[in-house]
Amino acid sequence: MRLGSPELALLVLALPFASFLALALIRPLRRSGRPAAAVSILAMAAALGAAAAMTWEASPAARGLNPARLWSWLPADGGPMASVGVWVDGMAMQMCVLVALISLLVQIYSWSYLADEPPPSLGRYYAYHSLFAFSMLGLVLSPGFLQMFVFWELVGLCSYLLIGYWYDRPSAARAAVKAFWITKLGDLGFVAGIVMLWAATGTFDFWPLFQAAQAGALHVDGLTTIMFLIYLGAVGKSAQFPLHVWLPDAMEGPTPVSALIHAATMVTAGVYMVARVHPLFELVPPVLTLIAWVGAFTALLAATMACVERDIKRVLAYSTVSQLGYMMAANGAGAPEAAFQHLTTHGVFKALLFLGAGIVIHHFHTNDVFRMGGLFVQRPWVGGAFLVATLALAGVWPLPGFFSKEAVLAGVLDARLSVPFLMLIATSFLTAFYMFRVVFLAFFGQARDHHEHPAPPVAMDAVCRGLALLTLALGLRAALGRHHAEGPAWLPWVSLAWALAGITLAWATYQAHAVDPARLATALAPIDFLARRRYFLDALFAGTYRVLLLGLSRVVGWVDRYLVDGVLNALSAGALRAGDTARRLQTGHPQDYVYGVALGVLLLLVWAQLG
Amino acid sequence: MPLTGYLVLAALVFVIGLFGVLTRRNAVGILLGIELMLNAVNINLVAFSRFRADVAGLIFTLFTIAITVAEIAVGLAIVIVIFRVRRTIEADHLDLLRG
Numbered sequence: 178m179r180l181g182s183p184e185l186a187l188l189v190l191a192l193p194f195a196s197f198l199a200l201a202l203i204r205p206l207r208r209s210g211r212p213a214a215a216v217s218i219l220a221m222a223a224a225l226g227a228a229a230a231m232t233w234e235a236s237p238a239a240r241g242l243n244p245a246r247l248w249s250w251l252p253a254d255g256g257p258m259a260s261v262g263v264w265v266d267g268m269a270m271q272m273c274v275l276v277a278l279i280s281l282l283v284q285i286y287s288w289s290y291l292a293d294e295p296p297p298s299l300g301r302y303y304a305y306h307s308l309f310a311f312s313m314l315g316l317v318l319s320p321g322f323l324q325m326f327v328f329w330e331l332v333g334l335c336s337y338l339l340i341g342y343w344y345d346r347p348s349a350a351r352a353a354v355k356a357f358w359i360t361k362l363g364d365l366g367f368v369a370g371i372v373m374l375w376a377a378t379g380t381f382d383f384w385p386l387f388q389a390a391q392a393g394a395l396h397v398d399g400l401t402t403i404m405f406l407i408y409l410g411a412v413g414k415s416a417q418f419p420l421h422v423w424l425p426d427a428m429e430g431p432t433p434v435s436a437l438i439h440a441a442t443m444v445t446a447g448v449y450m451v452a453r454v455h456p457l458f459e460l461v462p463p464v465l466t467l468i469a470w471v472g473a474f475t476a477l478l479a480a481t482m483a484c485v486e487r488d489i490k491r492v493l494a495y496s497t498v499s500q501l502g503y504m505m506a507a508n509g510a511g512a513p514e515a516a517f518q519h520l521t522t523h524g525v526f527k528a529l530l531f532l533g534a535g536i537v538i539h540h541f542h543t544n545d546v547f548r549m550g551g552l553f554v555q556r557p558w559v560g561g562a563f564l565v566a567t568l569a570l571a572g573v574w575p576l577p578g579f580f581s582k583e584a585v586l587a588g589v590l591d592a593r594l595s596v597p598f599l600m601l602i603a604t605s606f607l608t609a610f611y612m613f614r615v616v617f618l619a620f621f622g623q624a625r626d627h628h629e630h631p632a633p634p635v636a637m638d639a640v641c642r643g644l645a646l647l648t649l650a651l652g653l654r655a656a657l658g659r660h661h662a663e664g665p666a667w668l669p670w671v672s673l674a675w676a677l678a679g680i681t682l683a684w685a686t687y688q689a690h691a692v693d694p695a696r697l698a699t700a701l702a703p704i705d706f707l708a709r710r711r712y713f714l715d716a717l718f719a720g721t722y723r724v725l726l727l728g729l730s731r732v733v734g735w736v737d738r739y740l741v742d743g744v745l746n747a748l749s750a751g752a753l754r755a756g757d758t759a760r761r762l763q764t765g766h767p768q769d770y771v772y773g774v775a776l777g778v779l780l781l782l783v784w785a786q787l788g
Numbered sequence: 789m790p791l792t793g794y795l796v797l798a799a800l801v802f803v804i805g806l807f808g809v810l811t812r813r814n815a816v817g818i819l820l821g822i823e824l825m826l827n828a829v830n831i832n833l834v835a836f837s838r839f840r841a842d843v844a845g846l847i848f849t850l851f852t853i854a855i856t857v858a859e860i861a862v863g864l865a866i867v868i869v870i871f872r873v874r875r876t877i878e879a880d881h882l883d884l885l886r887g
């Protein structure tokens with residue numbers, strides 16, 4: 178029997194879920210470590226196969242055909258209130274392949290990277306990974322807002338679990354909680370927006386909403402507010418200003434987790450969601466403009482912070498925030514295809530960067546780029562792979578980052594958003610600068626120590642090489658089969674020139690020592706000062722927390738202690754005193770009681786006579 | 789003698805008994821008072837039975853007398869036990885149930 182795309186999509190979902198169930202429910206398997214990892218990796222490989230088959234199977238569907246296969250859920254009078262199912266179109270399938278591929282590679286890489294972990298916690302790690310892959314794939318294939326929200330929250334949960342994987346480290350536990358709460362802040366808006374949209378239109382499903390939106394028949398009061406609230410969910414998940422503060426801290430998790438969740442897949446959920454429901458966002462131009470501005474501003478802000486960061490993983494984290502800003506700016510400029518293209522290419526080369534950084538950290542036993550050096554000579558393959566990814570991120574021809582970034586810039590320019598465009602151009606200069614700062618410090622220059630290091634394990638090395646080849650292949654495919662229809666002709670040259678300028682500045686500063694970094698910092702003193710302190714945003718959040726939450730808690734505590742408790746204490750004291758008074762009636766003399774009875778009977782008699 | 793005469797006699801005996809119960813300090817005296825009150829009731833029952841030609845009142849009276857005897861037996865037994873323990877049967881001194 179040949180399976181159609183929806184059935185294959187269900188298979189793609191079922192495989193990681195089955196693996197998760199097996200690892201979660203069968204305790205001996207989970208605690209055995211390596212076998213658990215093998216189960217998870219095999220399930221993921223099968224899921225990748227199914228995702229590829231699904232893409233292969235998909236016939237070029239006629240436009241205007243519903244790509245969703247739905248099953249009713251929450252039955253109610255007059256049709257189901259909500260439905261679940263799979264939405265199989267080009268974007269979802271491509272995203273599925275990307276998620277499955279990166280998950281698989283990261284799981285293989287983790288096999289070696291976490292070789293020293295005790296078996297029970299390794300099993301736990303792979304259980305989380307399987308659940309994560311299931312949630313992310315479910316999010317990608319969601320045919321409606323409700324299902325998307327469920328998987329959206331599951332992804333957030335997995336992120337929390339994986340960041341806090343080393344939960345006995347206080348910093349990791351704090352980072353996990355921080356990531357969870359800050360993304361929840363955005364999710365509040367998301368869920369409110371979904372519910373308001375449902376109240377207005379009576380459906381959660383994308384297809385009827387998109388049809389109505391494209392036909393101009395979607396008349397909803399307050400659609401601007403609704404879409405803004407839905408966008409808030411993406412702000413939290415995709416680490417947009419001002420909710421980006423969780424992502425750099427999330428680097429406390431194991432490096433493969435950073436590669437998987439905070440580079441290639443989870444943080445792109447927000448971008449994917451906005452691109453997915455773009456037909457609805459198109460109805461509200463103010464929100465789109467806001468998305469573009471916030472995206473561009475996030476890109477620039479994160480890039481400046483990356484320039485002063487010493488921790489290699491945090492540099493990559495800020496560059497992720499920055500690139501997410503690019504994608505959101507493209508979404509806001511009405512070019513979701515460009516956003517999605519950048520998402521895909523960025524997913525590949527950012528995973529490579531993180532996994533390469535994992536090897537670098539493994540090699541030097543430190544995250545501090547200023548204590549690294551000379552790795553390129555010792556490990557040319559690792560250096561080469563990292564360099565390819567760096568060039569891709571900096572946007573150098575003919576690597577995929579160049580083309581997707583150009584598409585984003587063309588989209589923003591096309592929407593006549595000149596200030597965001599300039600911010601993004603400046604960001605591309607900074608991106609090239611800070612990435613090559615890392616490259617020159619870690620891979621070139623003097624080797625700081627001369628110990629003999631063991632070669633990185635084969636699995637880690639192979640994964641990095643595979644990703645580097647994939648990056649090159651994506652770039653070459655884009656370079657060969659490309660049509661230069663969009664954007665003005667000067668655009669690629671400008672973006673390339675800025676990238677090269679950034680590389681040159683990094684080279685002059687950190688390799689040739691022609692420019693003193695300290696003088697560079699003094700020349701840009703205010704920005705340097707602010708960027709080193711993360712623009713006080715963390716302090717602002719902490720301060721808000723302290724003032725609002727702790728202040729409120731104090732007020733509530735006072736009310737509870739003195740008002741609520743006071744009333745209760747007064748009541749109980751009154752009851753005690755009344756009892757103390759009433760007990761005097763009980764004299765213990767039987768005759769007194771008889772007096773009472775006689776008096777009572779007398780009163781009854783009188784009452785009966787009068788009545 | 790009309791019914792009223794018997795009823796007045798019963799009421800007098802009842803009130804005398806109640807007075808005894810309320811005023812005697814000796815527990816045996818209180819029991820005697822209770823006995824008077826019960827017998828006042830018996831007088832009422834017998835009087836009504838006689839005047840309404842209904843034998844039920846007489847049967848009730850027989851029951852009451854039997855129960856009264858049992859009650860007095862138990863009451864006196866309690867008094868004797870109290871006397872053994874407390875060396876007194878003055879009602880004023882027996883206030884263990886004071887609140």
